[in-house]
Amino acid sequence: MEIEKVIDNVYWIKNNGSRILTTLNFKQGVSVYGERIFRLNGREYREWIPSRSKLAxxxxxxxxxxxxxxxxxxxxxxxxxxxxxxxxxxxxxxxxxxxxxxxxxxxxxxxxxxxxxxxxxxxxxxxxxxxxxxxxxxxxxxxxxxxxxxxxxxxxxxxxxxxxxxxxxxxxxxxxxxxxxxxxxxxxxxxxxxxxxxxxxxxxxxxxxxxxxxxxxxxxxxx
Ligand SMILES: C[S@@+](CC[C@H](N)C(=O)[O-])C[C@H]1O[C@@H](n2cnc3c(N)ncnc32)[C@H](O)[C@@H]1O
Incomplete structure (x- = not known):
């Protein structure tokens, strides 16, 4: 897996040619609306789902x-x-x-x-x-x-x-x-x-x- 920064605390997580938009989780361990959580190198990222958020x-x-x-x-x-x-x-x-x-x-x-x-x-x-x-x-x-x-x-x-x-x-x-x-x-x-x-x-x-x-x-x- 590879991480690419978009803006502060927003990252693409890239894996096998696909990419998932995420934000660094401010409240560790908590998913807000059922989005997936990824843990990488000791940090926690929440999936930011584009069909649920116009900004995403x-x-x-x-x-x-x-x-x-x-x-x-x-x-x-x-x-x-x-x-x-x-x-x-x-x-x-x-x-x-x-x-x-x-x-x-x-x-x-x-x-x-x-x-x-x-x-x-x-x-x-x-x-x-x-x-x-x-x-x-x-x-x-x-x-x-x-x-x-x-x-x-x-x-x-x-x-x-x-x-x-x-x-x-x-x-x-x-x-x-x-x-x-x-x-x-x-x-x-x-x-x-x-x-x-x-x-x-x-x-x-x-x-x-x-x-x-x-x-x-x-x-x-x-x-
Ligand atoms: C499309 S939803 C927002 C979704 C949200 N922005 C998100 O992406 O998670 C629109 C929301 O605006 C609220 N709303 C509508 N008119 C409003 C107003 N005049 N003032 C404040 N909120 C309003 C609705 O109750 C509704 O919860």
Missing amino acids: AAIYKGFKPVGLREGISVLYLGASTGTTLSHISDIIGREGKAFAVEISEEIGVRLILLAENRKNIYPIIYDAAKLEDKGSILQRCDFLYEDIAQKDQVGIFIKNANNFLKRGGYGAIAVKARSIDVLSPPKEVIERARQELSKRFSIMKLIDLYPFQKDHAIIFVKN
Whole structure:
């Protein structure tokens, strides 16, 4: 087996011509969503599954998410039960902070349990569209990540970048075309999202997530 670094705490494990994306496990011995754990040279790596995480899918499609690194603060909108968030927690490590926003109280219970095991996660059970109400507990962050299936997902991303993203910081938004507009062709909806974002940010890369996710793209931006 061979190990190749992608970004801080993210590695390809290569074996017999195939490769598996992994993150260095922040909480040794614990698998978060049933992903496999590999132990190599005294270190523990968790498989990062691209069909379960749009960020992993973007890396499988060749993108290195610059800006995501050890020690940074991340504002994560639409954290759900924490699948992708757990890998971001691995990446940012002990010195990092991930503010994880989830609207559903029911789902939020699992998020809170995850945060008990991972001290760099700070759950906020609230509507990402109204986060300015929570301004006092939030600091400006280095990275903004959004994955919410809402019609106004682009507007919510821009508003939170205005309020909580550092100048020069990075962001990524998972665009779910069908949630924005069910009638127009998904490629057209994604292009409209890209254009709207380009008025506010520099666009680093737009990645169509097929075959891992249908009618989804992820757009990486710099503030
Ligand atoms: C597609 S799931 C997120 C999956 C997660 N990002 C991952 O990769 O592990 C979308 C989540 O966004 C949440 N959500 C939807 N609208 C929201 C809002 N306005 N504010 C916060 N969370 C929201 C949903 O409850 C759901 O848990």
